[in-house]
Amino acid sequence: MSEQRERRPADADHWLVRPKTIRILWWVFGAILALTVIGQVFVHVHGYFGIDEWIGFNAIYGFLTCVAMVVFAKLLGFVLKRPVDYYDVEPRLSPNPSEAHDDA
Amino acid sequence: MLEFVLPPAFLMMFGAVLLALSRPALRPLIALATPLVTLYFIWQVGDGVQQTVTFLGYEVQLVEGSNLRRLFATVFALMAFGGALFAFRQSKWWELSAALLYAAGAIGVSFAGDLIVMFLFWELMALFSTVVVWCGGTERARAAGIRYAIIHLLGGLILKIGIEGLMIQTGSIEIRALTLDDFNTWMIFIGVLINAAAPPVSAWLADAYPESSPMGGVFLSAFTTKTAVLSLILLFPGQPLLIWIGLYMVFYGIIYALLENDMRRILSYSIVNQVGFMVVGVGIGTELALNGAAAHAFTHIIYKALLFMSAGAVLYRTGESKCSNLGGLFRTMPLTATCGIIGALAISSFPFTSGFISKSMISSSAAGEQLALVWFLLVAASAGVFLHAGIKFPWFVFFQKDSGLRPKEAPWNMRLAMILFAVACIGLGVFPNLLYGLLPYPVDYVPYTADHVITQLQLLLFAGLAFFVLLPLMKRTDTVSLDVDWLWRRGLPWVMERSDRAITGLRNLTTGLAGTVGRLLYDLMREKPYRYFSSRSPMGQTAIWMAVLLAVVVLLAMT
Numbered sequence: 001m002s003e004q005r006e007r008r009p010a011d012a013d014h015w016l017v018r019p020k021t022i023r024i025l026w027w028v029f030g031a032i033l034a035l036t037v038i039g040q041v042f043v044h045v046h047g048y049f050g051i052d053e054w055i056g057f058n059a060i061y062g063f064l065t066c067v068a069m070v071v072f073a074k075l076l077g078f079v080l081k082r083p084v085d086y087y088d089v090e091p092r093l094s095p096n097p098s099e100a101h102d103d104a
Numbered sequence: 105m106l107e108f109v110l111p112p113a114f115l116m117m118f119g120a121v122l123l124a125l126s127r128p129a130l131r132p133l134i135a136l137a138t139p140l141v142t143l144y145f146i147w148q149v150g151d152g153v154q155q156t157v158t159f160l161g162y163e164v165q166l167v168e169g170s171n172l173r174r175l176f177a178t179v180f181a182l183m184a185f186g187g188a189l190f191a192f193r194q195s196k197w198w199e200l201s202a203a204l205l206y207a208a209g210a211i212g213v214s215f216a217g218d219l220i221v222m223f224l225f226w227e228l229m230a231l232f233s234t235v236v237v238w239c240g241g242t243e244r245a246r247a248a249g250i251r252y253a254i255i256h257l258l259g260g261l262i263l264k265i266g267i268e269g270l271m272i273q274t275g276s277i278e279i280r281a282l283t284l285d286d287f288n289t290w291m292i293f294i295g296v297l298i299n300a301a302a303p304p305v306s307a308w309l310a311d312a313y314p315e316s317s318p319m320g321g322v323f324l325s326a327f328t329t330k331t332a333v334l335s336l337i338l339l340f341p342g343q344p345l346l347i348w349i350g351l352y353m354v355f356y357g358i359i360y361a362l363l364e365n366d367m368r369r370i371l372s373y374s375i376v377n378q379v380g381f382m383v384v385g386v387g388i389g390t391e392l393a394l395n396g397a398a399a400h401a402f403t404h405i406i407y408k409a410l411l412f413m414s415a416g417a418v419l420y421r422t423g424e425s426k427c428s429n430l431g432g433l434f435r436t437m438p439l440t441a442t443c444g445i446i447g448a449l450a451i452s453s454f455p456f457t458s459g460f461i462s463k464s465m466i467s468s469s470a471a472g473e474q475l476a477l478v479w480f481l482l483v484a485a486s487a488g489v490f491l492h493a494g495i496k497f498p499w500f501v502f503f504q505k506d507s508g509l510r511p512k513e514a515p516w517n518m519r520l521a522m523i524l525f526a527v528a529c530i531g532l533g534v535f536p537n538l539l540y541g542l543l544p545y546p547v548d549y550v551p552y553t554a555d556h557v558i559t560q561l562q563l564l565l566f567a568g569l570a571f572f573v574l575l576p577l578m579k580r581t582d583t584v585s586l587d588v589d590w591l592w593r594r595g596l597p598w599v600m601e602r603s604d605r606a607i608t609g610l611r612n613l614t615t616g617l618a619g620t621v622g623r624l625l626y627d628l629m630r631e632k633p634y635r636y637f638s639s640r641s642p643m644g645q646t647a648i649w650m651a652v653l654l655a656v657v658v659l660l661a662m663t
Contacts, residue, residue: 014435016434017432017503017506029565029568029569032565033565033566033569036558036561036562036565037562039558040558040559040562043554043555043558044555045555045558045559046553046555048471048472048476048479049471049476049479049480052559056562057559058483058559058560058562058563058566059562059563059565059566060566061480061483061484061487061563062483062484062487062562062563062564062565062566062567062570063566063567063569063570065483065484065487065488065567066487066488066491066566066567066570066571066574067570067574069355069358069359069362069484069488069491070362070491070570070571070574070577070578071577072359073358073359073362073363074577076359076363077363077581077583077585079586080363080585080586080587081363081581081583081584081585081586082583082584082585082586083582083583083584084365084582084583084584086584086594087584087593087594089594089597091597091600091601091604092601093600093601093604094604094605094608
């Protein structure tokens with residue numbers, strides 16, 4: 001948010017970041033995803049435990065476990081995250097008596 | 105056995121000292137040549153015990169060779185070369201020298217025939233890796249280096265207790281497979297695991313490594329944890345407890361890397377994650393699993409160094425390592441970005457990269473032993489690796505948003521080192537037999553089958569889909585994540601503050617009390633002095649006693 005720089009370099013509008021390219025990339029990515037699942041129709045997978053032979057097992061398992069990990073990390077973040085200077089504190093010790101008690 | 109063998113570790117140490125003493129113009133040459141000459145001597149080490157020396161009255165085995173030991177020493181030497189190439193124009197000479205001594209420690213452990221030699225080189229590594237952390241040069245690096253040193257010296261102490269106990273009780277310090285059946289072996293086990301960044305002290309790694317210099321991180325990523333993996337393979341193969349420790353490390357690395365903002369800290373967490381895979385392999389303990397652990401250590405060192413080089417180049421050029429301040433760097437650092445992506449694909453075990461041929465051996469061995477739960481967790485973790493390192497690192501550093509940063513491409517020596525390691529990542533992935541021929545046991549594992557490739561692609565690409573679908577949940581926050589190191593970074597100071605306050609309170613109470621009582625006595629004395637002193641003991645009495653005393657002294661002196 002705070003990174004809005006004044007100067008706009010000439011390559012800010014690189015072809016790779018144009019919305020049109022990104023849309024195309026999503027379609028290509030989707031097609032490849034579909035291909036990897038459809039490919040399993042033609043390639044017999046030798047599973048170890050049965051369930052891993054199902055068509056698209058790895059796709060669903062990979063997707064769901066990743067969602068689970070991200071959500072878990074997000075929830076854990078509420079407990080574990082601290083400001084970046086959290087550890088940059090000196091221990092607050094009592095004042096040195098030789099400096100503090102010169103009123104006697 | 106009588107022919108003279110030069111211990112490769114000594115050669116590396118000699119090079120490091122020479123580098124420190126020589127003229128500045130010669131230093132780059134020495135930094136680059138030392139690892140290569142060492143590599144040659146590593147390959148001259150035959151099988152079995154090659155050299156024994158007498159140390160403190162013990163006959164210790166300085167050099168013992170085997171396939172496994174040569175494999176680790178080889179990758180350590182290659183790593184030292186790649187790191188030196190990456191660093192020699194930018195690092196100060198003391199950083200290069202310390203890094204070579206650190207590598208020498210790792211090579212020394214690789215060839216250590218017994219526990220005494222292993223321990224000595226183990227401490228050499230602890231010492232000079234601390235120096236490499238300190239070469240970060242900042243106040244944070246200084247503090248992190250001290251914490252790092254304390255953990256490793258404590259780990260070394262625990263290891264030493266175990267070694268001494270074993271020596272006294274069994275009389276043998278031979279490096280051999282041990283069973284966890286008494287105090288001594290437990291101590292050795294814990295000592296080694298501390299260096300592997302195992303729980304509960306995994307935090308030391310992500311605490312210290314990211315504080316090093318852009319070049320130092322490359323060296324740090326390689327040696328300490330992987331020598332610990334080698335030691336586990338040699339000392340505790342097939343110890344089932346390691347499976348669960350390894351699985352914890354795998355998921356710890358993923359979750360903490362997902363929470364992290366600093367790019368080199370993300371990579372550090374992913375070291376713990378990758379070492380976790382190796383530790384699981386050692387725990388399974390079959391020939392395939394141990395081969396897998398060794399192979400994965402080899403490929404991991406190369407691609408993790410490549411990732412640290414890529415991140416180091418970005419840090420060197422921008423001075424920035426927070427994902428929230430980076431982004432869009434692919435425009436002006438295309439080669440660094442490409443090499444970073446290759447490293448990221450390799451760590452994710454994409455087909456035709458080095459990670460694919462090594463990590464799959466470990467998960468296959470879990471399936472082969474019918475460890476269903478372990479297998480399913482490892483597969484989920486493989487998807488998670490793509491999530492936290494494979495996409496997250498390149499995405500947030502090189503793409504994401506346009507940060508407005510337009511740094512120059514990395515210097516030529518950094519580029520060369522990155523290209524070299526990127527080629528190695530792909531080369532090992534395309535020609536797996538290059539690596540399989542070096543493994544400790546004969547390999548009949550075939551990584552490239554149609555079904556293996558297609559299931560792996562499915563897994564990884566759908567993990568990628570999950571990343572982009574959940575991108576809003578992954579918005580970077582400028583935070584640190586609490587870990588066990590809270591205990592000594594905040595907990596210990598808290599105890600210190602509290603006990604200081606308690607002691608101060610007690611002191612004030614005592615001085616207050618003493619003051620009151622003292623003042624009371626003093627007042628009494630001052631106001632009525634005659635009642636306490638001279639009134640009861642007249643002056644003359646003292647004079648007489650003094651005279652008697654003097655007489656006695658005179659008499660004694662005369663006789």
